[in-house]
Amino acid sequence: MSEKNLKIVLASRPTGWVEESNFRLVEEAVPAPADGEVLVRVKWLSLDPYMRGRMNEGKSYAARVELGETMVGGTVGEIASSRHPGFAVGDKVLGTQGWQRFAISSGQGLVKLPDPRLPETAWLGAAGMPGITAWMGLTQIGAPRAGETVVVSSASGAVGSVAGQLARIAGCRAVGIAGGAAKCDYVVKELGFDACVDYKAGGLDAALKSALPAGADIYFDNVGGEILDAVIRRTNPGARIALCGLIAGYNGGEIPIRNVFNLLVNRIRLQGFIVSDRMDLWPGAMKELAGHIAAGRLRYRETIAEGLEAAPRAFIGMLKGENLGKQLVRVA
Amino acid sequence: MSEKNLKIVLASRPTGWVEESNFRLVEEAVPAPADGEVLVRVKWLSLDPYMRGRMNEGKSYAARVELGETMVGGTVGEIASSRHPGFAVGDKVLGTQGWQRFAISSGQGLVKLPDPRLPETAWLGAAGMPGITAWMGLTQIGAPRAGETVVVSSASGAVGSVAGQLARIAGCRAVGIAGGAAKCDYVVKELGFDACVDYKAGGLDAALKSALPAGADIYFDNVGGEILDAVIRRTNPGARIALCGLIAGYNGGEIPIRNVFNLLVNRIRLQGFIVSDRMDLWPGAMKELAGHIAAGRLRYRETIAEGLEAAPRAFIGMLKGENLGKQLVRVA
Numbered sequence: 001m002s003e004k005n006l007k008i009v010l011a012s013r014p015t016g017w018v019e020e021s022n023f024r025l026v027e028e029a030v031p032a033p034a035d036g037e038v039l040v041r042v043k044w045l046s047l048d049p050y051m052r053g054r055m056n057e058g059k060s061y062a063a064r065v066e067l068g069e070t071m072v073g074g075t076v077g078e079i080a081s082s083r084h085p086g087f088a089v090g091d092k093v094l095g096t097q098g099w100q101r102f103a104i105s106s107g108q109g110l111v112k113l114p115d116p117r118l119p120e121t122a123w124l125g126a127a128g129m130p131g132i133t134a135w136m137g138l139t140q141i142g143a144p145r146a147g148e149t150v151v152v153s154s155a156s157g158a159v160g161s162v163a164g165q166l167a168r169i170a171g172c173r174a175v176g177i178a179g180g181a182a183k184c185d186y187v188v189k190e191l192g193f194d195a196c197v198d199y200k201a202g203g204l205d206a207a208l209k210s211a212l213p214a215g216a217d218i219y220f221d222n223v224g225g226e227i228l229d230a231v232i233r234r235t236n237p238g239a240r241i242a243l244c245g246l247i248a249g250y251n252g253g254e255i256p257i258r259n260v261f262n263l264l265v266n267r268i269r270l271q272g273f274i275v276s277d278r279m280d281l282w283p284g285a286m287k288e289l290a291g292h293i294a295a296g297r298l299r300y301r302e303t304i305a306e307g308l309e310a311a312p313r314a315f316i317g318m319l320k321g322e323n324l325g326k327q328l329v330r331v332a
Numbered sequence: 333m334s335e336k337n338l339k340i341v342l343a344s345r346p347t348g349w350v351e352e353s354n355f356r357l358v359e360e361a362v363p364a365p366a367d368g369e370v371l372v373r374v375k376w377l378s379l380d381p382y383m384r385g386r387m388n389e390g391k392s393y394a395a396r397v398e399l400g401e402t403m404v405g406g407t408v409g410e411i412a413s414s415r416h417p418g419f420a421v422g423d424k425v426l427g428t429q430g431w432q433r434f435a436i437s438s439g440q441g442l443v444k445l446p447d448p449r450l451p452e453t454a455w456l457g458a459a460g461m462p463g464i465t466a467w468m469g470l471t472q473i474g475a476p477r478a479g480e481t482v483v484v485s486s487a488s489g490a491v492g493s494v495a496g497q498l499a500r501i502a503g504c505r506a507v508g509i510a511g512g513a514a515k516c517d518y519v520v521k522e523l524g525f526d527a528c529v530d531y532k533a534g535g536l537d538a539a540l541k542s543a544l545p546a547g548a549d550i551y552f553d554n555v556g557g558e559i560l561d562a563v564i565r566r567t568n569p570g571a572r573i574a575l576c577g578l579i580a581g582y583n584g585g586e587i588p589i590r591n592v593f594n595l596l597v598n599r600i601r602l603q604g605f606i607v608s609d610r611m612d613l614w615p616g617a618m619k620e621l622a623g624h625i626a627a628g629r630l631r632y633r634e635t636i637a638e639g640l641e642a643a644p645r646a647f648i649g650m651l652k653g654e655n656l657g658k659q660l661v662r663v664a
Binding site: 224228243244245246249254255256257258260261263264265266267268269270271272273274277 | 556560575576577578581586587588589590592593595596597598599600601602603604605606609
């Protein structure tokens with residue numbers, strides 16, 4: 001093959017905001033599969049907030065990326081050559097090939113796209129890890145009952161958008177929190193949330209109060225910090241909070257929970273969770289999500305960056321909230 | 333009757349520490365029961381931290397005491413006169429007659445002492461509300477498995493002492509946190525905890541680390557604040573935190589949780605609870621606790637103040653941690 005492999009490695013660890021200089025583009029020969037292996041040509045790379053944690057020195061819930069190593073990430077690709085009996089050239093596969101054009105795989109963790117009704121990219125978004133994350137936090141921690149009110153932060157994002165729509169499907173009132181009027185418009189008009197609070201507009205407390213006439217029974221939190229405290233103020237007795245992400249603190253600032261008394265007085269259950277802890281639940285969740293998408297009940301949007309070289313800038317933009325919906329990179 | 337009734341009413345709401353001037357002693361005639369009622373002569377009054385919350389203006393998990401109203405509280409008493417078919421003069425009853433010598437009751441919420449093997453005061457402590465609180469937080473939220481490590485703050489108190497002993501009975505390692513060497517001695521030598529950390533000795537982080545070689549799987553928290561954060565630092569993945577009390581913040585100071593990242597990274601379940609939410613679980617819990625006490629497996633100590641007039645000072649002392657074990661007032 002005359003084609004070159006391109007990959008993006010971690011060049012240095014960020015202090016505060018991620019910068020493009022934290023990454024380095026590396027060119028090398030395309031590797032050849034050994035017996036029992038396949039070569040995957042990456043078509044789509046998923047960019048997700050958890051990757052920020054992997055760039056840090058400290059302990060996170062998964063192994064950090066070492067300096068000089070290829071950045072991790074979920075991908076949809078195509079088998080470019082195969083010496084594995086389970087995969088044929090041209091098979092479309094979901095995997096974790098990371099920020100690169102080509103990758104060798106033993107086949108482990110590689111799944112053929114399960115449902116031809118869905119676009120390829122859905123498996124990196126609403127029907128994939130982000131969607132399953134939403135499903136897991138909402139159903140396993142939130143356990144919504146019809147008529148309850150569910151609040152979702154980062155409501156226009158890949159996870160939050162699914163969490164709110166699943167809440168609606170469960171018969172709940174869904175109230176989103178998002179940054180900016182355009183995102184809030186999208187959340188209400190396109191995703192069908194009952195209301196959306198623009199946290200950038202100021203007056204968060206008053207806006208939440210008016211959007212939550214019956215209080216909050218479930219909070220699906222992707223951000224932490226002051227927004228978490230503001231929602232805790234509006235919780236009803238017996239409320240559940242699924243702690244999914246803490247974007248507000250990803251750059252190292254402290255994001256304390258101040259309304260600790262409300263946690264006690266309102267008997268709140270607050271639970272952190274990691275979607276990869278319960279791989280046993282993934283197949284059922286994917287099937288359910290794919291069914292909702294195919295039936296038009298679960299909608300999503302994508303922001304697509306063109307070419308692997310664009311991944312660092314797109315990733316930084318996503319952390320700053322510049323994207324709408326699922327952030328992807330078209331690699332090939 | 334020539335005897336007078338004495339009662340202690342809320343005279344003013346505290347700002348910061350409770351003071352004796354927040355209470356007022358009132359003398360009045362002993363009331364006479366109407367048809368269907370009984371007159372209870374209070375023998376023992378229980379003093380508990382939750383009463384601090386009832387003295388505040390703001391919303392708590394139960395109705396506040398209004399100015400001029402008799403302070404609420406659990407009691408053991410004796411039927412002094414009866415016009416109720418279910419109670420005879422001399423019956424010993426557990427109830428909530430509050431800070432007073434005599435009280436009229438319709439019989440609702442009045443329970444004859446269930447098990448003659450136990451001393452009367454046990455029903456206000458290890459076999460009563462504090463013991464049930466320990467049982468509920470440990471079994472319903474902590475859900476201990478043999479071999480796990482359970483940390484308990486206020487370990488020498490009425491609730492914490494039971495929580496740690498129940499953890500031991502469940503096959504767990506029990507590590508207490510208490511203020512002062514005397515309390516820690518009591519926790520380890522008399523109550524049988526595996527270790528106890530004296531938070532007043534300084535070096536809390538290091539002491540916790542050395543007392544928790546295998547980390548913490550369950551934290552039964554009665555205090556909140558810095559101690560809660562210090563224990564969160566030592567939690568294992570999947571840890572459960574039962575938020576039972578927040579003594580550190582009862583006087584109005586802010587007690588934020590700062591280690592929010594650990595809640596997420598370690599998938600911690602943190603849950604506030606109120607023992608009165610699950611009255612359906614009380615009979616079973618009382619039976620289990622009484623069985624442990626009768627068999628000598630569950631030990632406790634009491635600090636007894638003499639006479640109703642001593643209640644305010646004893647209550648303030650309890651909030652400052654001056655008592656050891658269950659704080660009671662001998663009213664008659």
